Amino acid sequence: MELVAKAKPNILRRIINMSLFYYKTDIGKIAIEDKNGKIAAIYFQGEELPLEIDIFESPILKEAADQIKRYFEGGLKHFSLPLDPAGTPFMKEVWGCLCEIPYGRTLTYKQVAEEIGRPKSARAVGAACSKNPIPIIIPCHRVIGKSGNLTGYAGGLDIKEKLLRLEGNIYGII
Numbered sequence: 001m002e003l004v005a006k007a008k009p010n011i012l013r014r015i016i017n018m019s020l021f022y023y024k025t026d027i028g029k030i031a032i033e034d035k036n037g038k039i040a041a042i043y044f045q046g047e048e049l050p051l052e053i054d055i056f057e058s059p060i061l062k063e064a065a066d067q068i069k070r071y072f073e074g075g076l077k078h079f080s081l082p083l084d085p086a087g088t089p090f091m092k093e094v095w096g097c098l099c100e101i102p103y104g105r106t107l108t109y110k111q112v113a114e115e116i117g118r119p120k121s122a123r124a125v126g127a128a129c130s131k132n133p134i135p136i137i138i139p140c141h142r143v144i145g146k147s148g149n150l151t152g153y154a155g156g157l158d159i160k161e162k163l164l165r166l167e168g169n170i171y172g173i174i
Contacts, residue, residue, distance in 0.1 A: 019056040020049065023065045026072040026166075027159045030136075032065060034058045038084035041133040044155040068136060072166065077103035079137045086133060094128035101142040104167040108146045122146075130154070136163070 018040070020033045031049060033041040037060050043049055063081065070076035085095055097115050101107055107115070109122040109129070118124070129140040135154055141163040145151045153160035 018050070019054040019058050019061065021055065021057040021061045021065075023068070025068060027155065027162055030068075032061050032068075034061050034064075035084050038082040039064050039134055039137060040084045040086065042135055042137065044135070044159070047154070064137070071136070074166070081137060083134060083137065085138065087128070087131060090124065091128040091131055094125050095132060095134075095138045095140075098129070098132070098138050098140055098143065101139060104169050106142045106144050106164070106169055109143055109151075110146055112143055126151070139163075142167075142169075 017037070018033065018035050020031050022029060022031050027044075029045045031043040032039060033043070033050070033053070037058070039060065060082065067076055067079050067081060071079070085092065087095065093116050094112060097112055100115075109125045110119070112125045112129075113119055113121045116125075125143070129143050130152055132138050132140040132154070135141065141153060141160045143151075150157050150160055150164075
């Protein structure tokens, strides 16, 4: 299914300044969303997009696409982009922790829960990972099941596996 978005003008968009642009990557076509000069979302092919958003390649979208390209080429290990993910304070705490997981390493949901000081919240960590609006850049693909198994990923387990293999990790908890 192709990514499709309708570009309709509206006052709120002009105030908030949102745009989206499409890019071909090693894992298929993605759309990256910019909100006020910060990356707000990445959409995998087939995911629902905002209905009213400008299709425009802003400078921050161009930079994000360049960093993602370098990541897929193996030349970038850590993203340095301004981010604005929408979520609860707990989700943002989890996503912040995910950004600290080094390239090529994985943690379990329980380990992430322990890292944020909430050792009994592994399921809530899983729920936060599933709502991550900026996959790849906020590396929720680096979180795996306690037995080392791959678990859910918005882009599908095949993409999660590709990302982990790219980073040299074959699902081991490192």
